[in-house]
Amino acid sequence: MHPRDPKYWMWAEALDLLQSAERLQRQFFQVGGAAAASRWEPPVDIYEFAEGLWILVALPGVVPEQLRVIIDGADIVVAGERPLPVESRKAMIHRLEIPYGRFERRIALPSGRFELLDHQLERGCLVMRLRRLG
Numbered sequence: 001m002h003p004r005d006p007k008y009w010m011w012a013e014a015l016d017l018l019q020s021a022e023r024l025q026r027q028f029f030q031v032g033g034a035a036a037a038s039r040w041e042p043p044v045d046i047y048e049f050a051e052g053l054w055i056l057v058a059l060p061g062v063v064p065e066q067l068r069v070i071i072d073g074a075d076i077v078v079a080g081e082r083p084l085p086v087e088s089r090k091a092m093i094h095r096l097e098i099p100y101g102r103f104e105r106r107i108a109l110p111s112g113r114f115e116l117l118d119h120q121l122e123r124g125c126l127v128m129r130l131r132r133l134g
Helices: 009-028 033-037 086-090
Strands: 044-049 052-058 067-072 075-082 101-108 113-122 125-133
Touching (some): 052 113, 067 113, 067 125
Antiparallel strands (some): 044 052, 052 125, 067 075, 113 125
16 A cells, blocks of 8 residues: 555555554553553654665654664564753753653564664764665
């Protein structure tokens, strides 16, 4: 199913909405106590080319030392932590919309086998390049 094919457009949109709803449910209704519930999932964009994939993960404020990227079967897992700014510890917080703490995002890769060529933080985004194998 090609996402730009009008014949499948509504189906693709419905699947995207379902995945978003499942992600929200996991984020807010996790079983496993406070540690599990404190995880958040960053937004992701995936671009597919003939030679492989280009994946962007929005992670402003995350430093490379707080980041882990692994390929796990047919998924790529991005995990780490974005700590609260040191200055906020003494502040009275009026609004806190930016998620902090531990995060993990498991991204299902399109069919095929891929190798992670490189990943780096650029302008608040994790940019990953994956090469298609075979």
